[in-house]
Structure formats: C-alpha cells, structure tokens
Amino acid sequence: MQSSIRYAEIRTSSPGYWGILIALFAVALLGVAGAHHMDVEGHHVSGMSNQIVWGLPHVFAIFLIVAASGALNIASLASVFARQDYKPLARFSAILSVALLVGGLAILLLDLGRPERLIVAMTQYNFKSIFAWNIILYTGFVVIVVAYLWLMMERRMQRWSKPAGLVAFLWRLVLTTGTGSIFGFLVAREAFDSALLAPLFIIMSFAFGLAIFILLLMLSFWLDQRELDGSHLQRLRKLLGIFIAAVLYFVVVFHLTKLYGTQNHGFERFILMDGGIYTTLFWLVQIGLGSLLPLALIYAPPLQDSAKSLVAACLLVIVGAFAQLYIIIIGGQAYPLNIFPGYIVASSFFDGVVAEYTPSLWEFLLGFGGLTAALLIAMLVLRVLPIMPEALRAESG
Amino acid sequence: MPMLKSKLRFAMLVCVLGLLPGAPGAAEQARSQFGNIAIPDPAKPLSADKCVEPVEIMRRDHMEFLLHQRDETVIDGERGSKYSLVGCMNCHNPAGADGKVVRYEDPQHFCAECHAYASVRIDCFECHADRGLLQSQQGRLDMHAPAWKASAAVPPTSTLQRRLGTVDGD
Amino acid sequence: MATNPGKLLQSSRRDFLKGTAAVATILIAPGIFLYKTGQAAAGLEREARWGMLIDTNALSEADVDACVSACQREHGWQTAEGSRTDAQWVRKLRLEEPETGHQKFLPMMCQHCESPPCVDVCPTGASFKRADGIVLVDRHTCIGCRYCMMACPYKARSFIHENLKDQLPVAPRGKGTVESCTMCVHRVDRDGADAVPACAEAVNRNDSKAILFGNLNDPQSEISRRLRELGGTRLRADMGLNPGVRYQGL
Ligand code: SF4
Ligand code: SF4
Numbered sequence: 077m078q079s080s081i082r083y084a085e086i087r088t089s090s091p092g093y094w095g096i097l098i099a100l101f102a103v104a105l106l107g108v109a110g111a112h113h114m115d116v117e118g119h120h121v122s123g124m125s126n127q128i129v130w131g132l133p134h135v136f137a138i139f140l141i142v143a144a145s146g147a148l149n150i151a152s153l154a155s156v157f158a159r160q161d162y163k164p165l166a167r168f169s170a171i172l173s174v175a176l177l178v179g180g181l182a183i184l185l186l187d188l189g190r191p192e193r194l195i196v197a198m199t200q201y202n203f204k205s206i207f208a209w210n211i212i213l214y215t216g217f218v219v220i221v222v223a224y225l226w227l228m229m230e231r232r233m234q235r236w237s238k239p240a241g242l243v244a245f246l247w248r249l250v251l252t253t254g255t256g257s258i259f260g261f262l263v264a265r266e267a268f269d270s271a272l273l274a275p276l277f278i279i280m281s282f283a284f285g286l287a288i289f290i291l292l293l294m295l296s297f298w299l300d301q302r303e304l305d306g307s308h309l310q311r312l313r314k315l316l317g318i319f320i321a322a323v324l325y326f327v328v329v330f331h332l333t334k335l336y337g338t339q340n341h342g343f344e345r346f347i348l349m350d351g352g353i354y355t356t357l358f359w360l361v362q363i364g365l366g367s368l369l370p371l372a373l374i375y376a377p378p379l380q381d382s383a384k385s386l387v388a389a390c391l392l393v394i395v396g397a398f399a400q401l402y403i404i405i406i407g408g409q410a411y412p413l414n415i416f417p418g419y420i421v422a423s424s425f426f427d428g429v430v431a432e433y434t435p436s437l438w439e440f441l442l443g444f445g446g447l448t449a450a451l452l453i454a455m456l457v458l459r460v461l462p463i464m465p466e467a468l469r470a471e472s473g
Numbered sequence: 474m475p476m477l478k479s480k481l482r483f484a485m486l487v488c489v490l491g492l493l494p495g496a497p498g499a500a501e502q503a504r505s506q507f508g509n510i511a512i513p514d515p516a517k518p519l520s521a522d523k524c525v526e527p528v529e530i531m532r533r534d535h536m537e538f539l540l541h542q543r544d545e546t547v548i549d550g551e552r553g554s555k556y557s558l559v560g561c562m563n564c565h566n567p568a569g570a571d572g573k574v575v576r577y578e579d580p581q582h583f584c585a586e587c588h589a590y591a592s593v594r595i596d597c598f599e600c601h602a603d604r605g606l607l608q609s610q611q612g613r614l615d616m617h618a619p620a621w622k623a624s625a626a627v628p629p630t631s632t633l634q635r636r637l638g639t640v641d642g643d
Numbered sequence: 644m645a646t647n648p649g650k651l652l653q654s655s656r657r658d659f660l661k662g663t664a665a666v667a668t669i670l671i672a673p674g675i676f677l678y679k680t681g682q683a684a685a686g687l688e689r690e691a692r693w694g695m696l697i698d699t700n701a702l703s704e705a706d707v708d709a710c711v712s713a714c715q716r717e718h719g720w721q722t723a724e725g726s727r728t729d730a731q732w733v734r735k736l737r738l739e740e741p742e743t744g745h746q747k748f749l750p751m752m753c754q755h756c757e758s759p760p761c762v763d764v765c766p767t768g769a770s771f772k773r774a775d776g777i778v779l780v781d782r783h784t785c786i787g788c789r790y791c792m793m794a795c796p797y798k799a800r801s802f803i804h805e806n807l808k809d810q811l812p813v814a815p816r817g818k819g820t821v822e823s824c825t826m827c828v829h830r831v832d833r834d835g836a837d838a839v840p841a842c843a844e845a846v847n848r849n850d851s852k853a854i855l856f857g858n859l860n861d862p863q864s865e866i867s868r869r870l871r872e873l874g875g876t877r878l879r880a881d882m883g884l885n886p887g888v889r890y891q892g893l
Binding site: 190202258415420 | 739
C-alpha cells in the first residue's frame with residue numbers, strides 16, 4: 077500500500093520560489109553577522125545583562141527546539157500509531173524536525189560567550205547537568221531521525237522504519253522533557269519552580285510543531301503546484317485545534333497550581349495582573365491572539381473549509397508561542413529573586429526590582445537567522461530528495 | 474574550526490622551532506622553506522640567567538607546561554608552580570625603567586614575536602596579564618610568582634611555625 | 644588542630660615539606676631568581692571547608708562600601724554607575740524592614756554553597772567546587788552559556804559582557820565567561836587558615852572581626868566557635884544549599 081504513494085523533489089523554478097530561498101538565505105546570513113558582532117564586541121551590544129542573562133535568542137532557540145520535536149508528530153502518528161492517512165507526510169515530518177532542531181541549536185551555540193569552545197562542550201561533560209544531557213539528546217535526535225528517514229525512504233528497509241519510528245518517538249518525548257527541565261531545575265526562581273513545566277513543554281511542542289508543519293506543507297505544495305486535497309488539511313486542522321486547546325488547558329492548570337501555593341502569589345500576580353509588558357503579552361498575545369482566536373478560526377462553522385483561515389490560525393499559534401516563551405524565559409528572570417523575604421531590598425545590582433530588557437537588533441538578527449536557517453534547510457532538502465508526495469488526492473491514504 | 478586551524482599552525486610552529494637547536498643549518502632550511510621571512514629571535518630576559526627549562530624544551534613544550542600548570546592552579550590551588558604564566562612574564566616582559574611595558578598586541582612582545590610568525594593566536598592574554606608585575610603590585614600580587622619576591626611568598630610566621638610543628642596552632 | 648590528631652598526622656608531612664621549601668626560599672635566594680623554590684604557598688587544604696561569618700551589626704554602610712572597593716582593587720573589576728552589564732563580585736545590599744523603616748547594610752557575594760546549583764547545572768564542569776569548599780569558575784573551560792547565573796539563588800554571578808584590558812595577574816578575567824567571588828582564593832592558597840580576604844581586611848579594625856574567615860570543619864577555629872555561641876543565618880536556608888557564608892544580625 078505504501079508503494080501507491082509517489083514522492084518527488086520540488087521542481088519548480090518560479091521566481092517566487094527562488095525569491096523565498098534567497099530571502100531566507102539573506103536573513104540567515106544576517107543572523108550570522110549579528111552573532112559575529114556580539115561575539116567580537118561582547119554581549120554588551122545585546123540587550124542582555126547580568127539580570128536578564130538569557131534573552132531573545134533563547135526565545136527563538138527554545139521555540140525551534142520545542143517545535144522540532146513537535147514536527148515529528150506526523151511521522152509518529154504514521155509509524156507508531158499506524159495511522160495510514162498520515163503516512164505520505166511522514167518523510168517531510170522527519171526532515172522538518174531535524175531542520176528546526178539544527179536551527180535552534182545554531183542559535184544557542186552562536187549566543188555562547190565563547191562559541192569557539194564548542195569543542196569543550198562536546199568533550200567535557202558534567203553528567204549532573206541537564207544541559208550536558210541535552211547536548212547528547214539533541215545530537216542523538218538528529219542521528220535517530222535521519223536514520224529513521226533513511227529507513228522510510230529505502231524500499232528494502234521499510235519494515236525497520238516502524239521500530240525506528242518508535243525509537244524516534246520515545247527519544248523526542250525525552251528530548252522535550254529535557255528541554256522543559258532546563259527551566260524546571262532552576263528551583264531558586266519562582267517562575268520555573270514547577271513539575272508541570274516539562275509536560276507543558278511537551279504539549280506546547282505538539283501545537284508549535286504542527287503549526288509550522290502545516291504552513292510549510294501548504295507553501296511547498298502551492299509553490300510546486302501540486303494537488304492538495306482539502307480532506308488532508310481538514311485532518312491537520314482538527315489536530316491543531318485539539319493541540320491548541322490542550323496547551324490552553326495546561327496553561328490554566330499550570331497557573332492554578334501555582335496560585336494554590338501561597339509562596340508563588342507574587343509571581344502569579346506579576347504575570348497575570350501587574351507585570352506590564354508580560355501581563356499584556358500573556359492576556360493579549362498568548363491567550364487572545366495565540367489561543368482563542370486560532371481556535372475560533374479553526375472551529376467557526378463559516379470558516380471550516382477555508383485554507384486561509386487555517387494559515388492565519390497557524391501563524392497566530394506561532395505568534396502566541398513566541399509570547400508564551402518570552403513570558404516564561406524573560407519574564408521568569410525579570411521577576412526579582414526573593415533572597416530576603418519580608419525586607420525591602422535595594423542594591424546597585426538591581427536586587428528587588430523588576431529587571432528591564434530591550435532586545436537589540438543583533439539579537440533579532442540572530443533569532444530570525446536561526447529560524448530562517450531552519451526553514452532554508454527544510455526547503456533545500458525538499459529540492460534534492462523525494463520527500464513530498466507528488467500529490468495528496470482525496471483517497472491517497 | 475578556528476581551533477583546528479590554529480592547532481595545525483601550532484604544529485607547524487612546533488616543527489620549525491623544534492628543528493632549530495638540534496640540527497645545525499635547520500634555521501636556513503626553515504628560512505628557505507618559508508621564503509625570506511626571518512625566524513624570530515625574541516630578546517632574552519633581563520634578569521635571570523636561565524629559563525625554567527632548557528630553551529629547546531621551552532620552545533617545543535611551553536604550552537604543555539602552561540596547560541598542566543593551569544589545571545593544577547585553578548583546581549588544586551597550586552600557586553607556586555615554576556611554569557606560572559606570571560613567572561614567564563616577570564622575566565620576559567618586565568616593566569621598563571620608565572614603567573612602560575610591551576603589550577601583547579605589539580609585535581615586540583616576547584610571545585607575540587613567534588606567535589605572529591606562526592600565525593597562532595595567543596588566547597592567554599585576553600584574560601591574563603601580558604606583562605610582569607609592576608613594583609606597585611608586588612606586595613599584593615606576589616603569590617603567583619614567589620620567586621619574584623621571595624619573602625612575601627612565605628606564609629606568616631604563625632602558619633609556618635604551626636606547619637613545622639613548632640607551635641600548637643589555634 | 645590538636646583536637647584532630649588524625650588530620651594533623653595526615654597532612655603534616657606535606658606541610659612540613661612546604662614549610663621547608665619556604666624557608667629555603669628566604670635563606671638561599673634573597674633577591675635571586677630560583678625557580679625550583681616555588682612551593683612556598685600553602686596550597687589547597689583538602690580537609691578544610693572555608694567559610695566567612697559576616698556580622699551585619701558591626702557593619703556600617705561605609706564599611707560595606709569599603710568591602711566592595713577592596714574587592715574591586717584586589718581583583719580589578721569596576722562597575723559604572725547604573726550599568727546592567729558590568730560585573731559585581733560583591734555588592735552592597737540595603738535591607739529595610741517595611742514596618743519600622745530600620746535599615747541594614749550587608750555585603751552580598753557568592754555564598755560558596757556546599758551543594759551549589761551553579762555547579763550542578765554547568766554543562767562543562769567549568770563551575771566547580773574545590774576540595775576546600777570554595778566555588779570557582781574555571782574560565783578555561785567556561786563556554787559562557789550563563790546557565791549557572793540562572794541557577795544561582797543569590798544572583799552572585801556576573802557575565803563579562805565586553806573585552807577587558809589590564810587585568811590583574813591574580814585575577815585573570817575575560818569576555819564571554821562568568822565570574823564571581825573567589826573568597827580571595829589566591830590569599831587562601833598562600834595563607835591557609837590565616838588568610839584574610841580583601842573585603843575582611845577592609846573592615847576588620849583592631850580586634851573586631853566584622854567579617855571573619857575560617858575553617859568551618861575545624862571545631863576549634865574562631866569561626867566555628869563564634870557560630871556555636873552566637874549562631875549564624877544561612878540565606879535561603881529553605882533551599883538546603885548550606886552556604887559557606889553566614890550572616891549574623893539578620
Ligand atoms: S552562591 Fe551561587 S554562585 Fe556561589 S556557590 Fe552558591 S549557587 Fe554557586
Ligand atoms: S557560563 Fe560557564 S561556568 Fe556557567 S554554566 Fe556555563 S559553562 Fe558553566
């Protein structure tokens with residue numbers, strides 16, 4: 077039955093296609109330039125400081141890494157959960173997840189204070205550090221998914237693709253848990269002190285990864301003028317709706333459990349009520365634009381068949397994702413540490429005050445550079461390997 | 474990548490310098506091999522008559538010594554090593570009579586001469602002092618280089634006596 | 644010392660040799676370069692756990708300022724007014740009781756935790772705890788990821804945001820790495836239990852020891868005695884990190 081699917085490289089030579097590739101390449105280059113500038117000058121040219129030590133690049137990087145593991149979902153559904161209707165898209169799912177991960181890791185690497193010491197990070201491990209584990213998890217993920225992809229694409233090997241898919245699926249769950257735990261281990265910071273962070277990250281990865289997946293799928297089919305039947309989009313649309321709702325549910329539970337413990341009231345108040353930019357981002361962007369509006373776009377009966385509304389929903393999910401990660405990562409640092417409960421604290425090191433942060437141009441460049449590098453990798457692979465099905469017709473599954 | 478490159482260059486330097494003391498005429502060989510660029514001959518230190526190791530060994534292995542020494546110092550608190558970088562600088566790049574010192578960006582710097590010749594970046598001085606101790610710093614900063622000012626490197630008498638067992642400590 | 648004969652026996656030979664070396668330096672080589680006699684320093688005392696006891700009642704605001712500038716002079720760091728990126732190894736904290744308006748000042752630095760989160764999270768092991776309890780960053784292997792800064796509950800660490808020049812020989816520091824209070828480790832390695840960190844030197848007049856350095860593992864040491872008699876506060880004791888820096892008067 078698999079043999080009924082025919083895959084092909086993207087062949088278009090339309091100006092639009094090349095224009096997109098060139099634009100992606102240009103932005104990726106700018107990203108490298110931005111990183112280089114920060115490396116040569118030092119991080120004082122960024123908006124980051126001794127208070128906000130992880131900034132916008134980390135928001136982009138975590139977004140990409142989280143989305144990477146989510147992008148693998150479609151392949152997992154096909155291989156692990158035997159959903160034949162997702163089978164034609166499994167290859168693309170695997171490629172996209174590797175590309176996103178590489179983009180995210182590139183940002184993390186280039187933001188290091190000493191990026192030229194990558195060799196140290198690769199050879200000296202502190203096995204107590206979740207970071208060190210993540211380096212192994214990430215490289216392992218790339219290796220496993222590439223192997224999985226090869227098994228899927230090599231006809232004689234296809235019977236092995238199912239176990240490989242299972243390994244990849246389990247690995248990605250661990251990987252996202254590991255990513256979430258980067259923050260979960262920071263017990264001193266109220267924002268991150270929650271066991272729910274890891275599962276929240278897993279569910280976030282489902283939604284973010286699928287949103288990017290749908291967008292790129294539609295884009296490449298449209299560019300190459302391939303047939304994409306509405307039934308396939310409908311299926312993905314429902315899936316996305318479920319994931320968005322699940323994230324929303326988890327966010328509510330997350331904040332409710334935090335509100336349950338009195339010691340976190342200060343921080344919850346900060347995010348939910350008087351945190352300025354963070355409160356705005358939370359209600360307006362993460363909840364409003366990033367969750368409720370896409371849900372409406374997906375489920376509202378008059379829009380049900382509109383491809384445009386699906387595109388809009390995906391874009392909004394991504395916007396909401398950035399807001400959510402910004403709140404978690406930056407907001408979590410902006411809120412002051414409580415070293416002396418019961419006292420009013422002041423110092424030259426910004427103790428006791430909400431830390432300010434304004435991302436600089438260089439950080440935007442690096443962040444967008446990593447994002448576009450990921451998309452560029454995915455698009456290029458689509459051109460050189462038969463990843464995408466020639467057409468997704470009504471009964472192709 | 475830059476790391477690898479500098480390693481290669483480093484290996485080149487080691488080869489070139491390693492040849493020098495052993496085989497007569499090696500310098501000529503090296504010179505012809507690299508065109509007519511003169512092989513550096515950095516100025517000899519002002520005050521000591523010999524280095525911590527013979528010159529040919531230092532030329533080849535100084536980075537190994539420093540690498541070893543750095544871990545011993547940082548992790549095990551071994552401050553008196555004869556391979557300390559401050560020790561090197563005290564001899565090889567002391568302040569001049571006018572208080573001026575040669576900085577490592579300057580091609581006249583003892584380390585810079587060979588490193589520029591071999592195109593090997595000197596990372597050390599991005600963090601470490603590239604000069605010997607100034608008179609004004611010695612009282613405070615002598616612990617890295619006890620030989621510079623021997624008396625200051627000795628623990629206060631009470632510690633010393635306690636260590637020697639002559640008094641019963643605190 | 645006498646209360647712990649096992650420890651004394653264990654370390655006496657090494658210490659004796661070191662002591663001899665130091666003597667040799669004086670007797671044989673006044674003013675001459677004698678490279679083999681570099682063993683004068685006390686080195687690391689594996690059995691010790693160094694700590695500091697800070698008596699906030701004995702510290703005026705000016706005293707705390709003096710601590711900060713002494714540390715700056717010792718290690719060669721500066722902080723421009725209002726800078727968000729300049730390093731601060733130690734900072735002056737003002738605590739105010741909301742009801743009474745009563746103010747206290749104290750120096751805040753790396754607490755040299757017994758179970759340091761910064762060390763746990765560091766991917767390369769650049770953050771490490773020496774055998775004598777001093778927590779340091781090995782700047783040779785620090786990649787500048789700043790995870791340790793995220794993990795430290797006391798905001799004790801700084802990242803170097805720009806190129807530096809004219810670092811002092813005792814405190815090598817450079818762009819792209821993280822740093823924090825070293826408890827004046829270079830003095831500790833030289834003087835052992837008699838060491839006086841720069842901040843303490845700046846405020847301890849006559850016999851008063853507003854900042855007392857000593858060995859927490861040695862029950863006979865002054866710091867242990869004072870902690871036993873008067874107690875001392877561990878900051879964020881709820882986190883169970885057992886910091887080596889303790890405060891009195893909080
Ligand atoms: S105070 Fe912070 S930097 Fe110092 S040991 Fe504890 S966790 Fe590490
Ligand atoms: S910044 Fe340096 S010391 Fe801190 S966790 Fe990263 S590698 Fe370790």
